[in-house]
Amino acid sequence: MFDEHIFTDKFNNGFSVVLAVIVALSTLFTILLLTLPSQYDPYTDKPHRYVDQEGKEVKMETRDGKDPLQWKQGRTVQVVVLGDIGRSPRMQYHALSIAKHGGRVFLIGYQESEIHPDIVTNPLIDIIALVPAPSFLRNSSKLLFPILAPLKVLWQVRSLYRALGYRSEAARWMLVQNPPSIPTLAIASWVCFLRNTELVIDWHNFGYSILAMKLGNSHPLVNISAWYESIFAKVAAHHITVTDAMARVLKNDYGVIAQALHDRPVSIFRPIDSEERAKFLARLPETAQYASDLLPKSKTPWKLIVSATSWTADEDFSLLLDALCAYSAECTSKTHLPKLLAIITGKGPQKDHYLSKIKALNQEKKLLNVIITTAWLIPSDYALLLASADLGVSLHTSSSGVDLPMKVVDMFGAGLPVVGWGKFEAWPELVKQGVNGLGFQSAEELALQLDAFFGRETELRKTLKEGALKESAYRWDDEWDTVGGKLFKLT
Structure with missing residues (x-):
């Protein structure tokens, strides 16, 4: 026999559950939207004022101390290296050059060794230090690599996403060193999408070729890495390479146009008597x-x-x-x-x-x-x-x-x-x-x-x-x- 009361109770209970799920998902979606990284807005990208202890504005000087720096609106750049900043001279030189021309820089990476003194003292450059992975995830054992590598990547994903999306201001440009490509390119691409930022990849080498030296050319992870790198190469707005030969490979294999910016020494390297x-x-x-x-x-x-x-x-x-x-x-x-x-x-x-x-x-x-x-x-x-x-x-x-x-x-x-x-x-x-x-x-x-x-x-x-x-x-x-x-x- 059909019991109308039982049916009504079941219907009401089911409706309540569905409604609760909808409310929960809606709440989570709202929280997600409200907590997404802020977008880059050129109209709010204004110069910072630097004041002394007495509240007087301080002029920002260039490295030679001769001329005050003129901050340029709309020229904020995140410079990113998923490695030790102190052992990444090219990315440090990028930061100094941008700041020299009045650009605001957020230099993001691990702070494990001494950073160029001009960076530390430059008021237009902020260092955002990444949180290093626990020591057990940095084990170099080839046997444990397939297990530890994914865990290390997850740690890096969280640390890098927080640094790019929340610990530094939204920028017009994001200049990323590659390699390492995993997870750098994916996280950088996603944050650039969310923050209305243009992604620029500075190609020092190919991540998959370095991985192949550890695992061999035929290893599945090497093939996945090569595919991953080619996909995210197409996401970037601009590409820089260290050689003409690398620019040619990017064009022929990845279908992207890159311009070579050859490494040159900075003033600290000079002949002496x-x-x-x-x-x-x-x-x-x-x-x-x-x-x-x-x-x-x-x-x-x-x-x-x-x-x-x-x-x-x-x-x-x-x-x-x-x-x-x-x-x-x-x-x-x-x-x-x-x-x-x-x-x-x-x-x-x-x-x-x-x-x-x-x-x-x-x-x-x-x-x-x-x-x-x-x-x-x-x-x-x-x-x-x-x-x-x-x-x-x-x-x-x-x-x-x-x-x-x-x-x-x-x-x-x-x-x-x-x-x-x-x-x-x-x-x-x-x-x-x-x-x-x-x-x-x-x-x-x-x-x-x-x-x-x-x-x-x-x-x-x-x-x-x-x-x-x-x-x-x-x-x-x-x-x-x-x-x-x-x-x-x-x-």
Whole structure:
């Protein structure tokens, strides 16, 4: 028998549940709308007033202290790197160049090492530090990578989204370093959509090619990463690359147009005279005990070589170790060859592994004529070290073949000739063979180059030094103004 009361009660209960769900969803949707990041509005993008303790307005000065900065309306830029800001010189240089031309900058990234002092003191640049992932998520184990990597990405998603959407003001432009591409490009694209911001990708390399060095070219995650990168490349409004070769790949493979903005040194990297060199070598802990031997007036002068490395898989440090062992053996029979002090700068995951190898080689007496030491220097001392060295060594092998090591740019800025791994397409864009440097493709070839460079014949040494000094005349500001300045409508 049909019971009308029971049916009515069930209907009312069901209707109440549906109504409650609708109200809950509506409330959540309203909260979501109200808590979305604010949109960029050019009419409210106004200059900030800087006042002293007495309330008087302070003029913002340029880096040279000569002219006050003129803030330009509608030129706010978020500069983003999902990495250590202090170890991302190109993104720091972007921030300084934007601020130099009156743009307001929010520099977003991890704050793990020293940041360029001009950034710290510039009133137009705010540093938004990302919250680092817990240590257990930063385990470098290849076995645990498939498990920890997704968890680390989720942590980065939350931290990056908060920084881009809530901890910094809405900007007209967002300049993002790639790689890392996951999750950076997805989060940046979404925030740009929400905040009415134009996305600009600065391509340093391809994320999938770096991942392939860890997992192999055929790994499914590498294929997914390549697909992901190509999709979000099409979302961006503008693209900048470090080489012409990379711009060509983006056009051919991704169907996007990019403009090359080659790395150039900033003013901190410069040649120095013999007096300044002697003072620096005497005060730097890594060179102090050898300072007198490194001077030309020494009876048996030593030579100083420098290599900056991130101690990662794309920089095979064993190449330099094998070459130095071969050079040390040559010194025994060729007494005219100088002893070498090799200073290796940088931090990275493979550092301890190679330090143990160096210790073993010393115990085996394979480095009798070479001393290898490591250092982590503040920017000003690193620049002086390059200017004090006789030869720079680059071990960057390029996972994609179309990126370039910025360390070579810094070496040229200091007037330092370079030998480096040259077996990739973009290398000739930076180094002119036999003019300002040499490219090698094996440890044996590097050993021969060290022998020739430091041998009795001085012509090669003189030619490469002159070429490096000539290269030091090309500066970041000149390159940036013609590309970045025009893109951000600052020049």
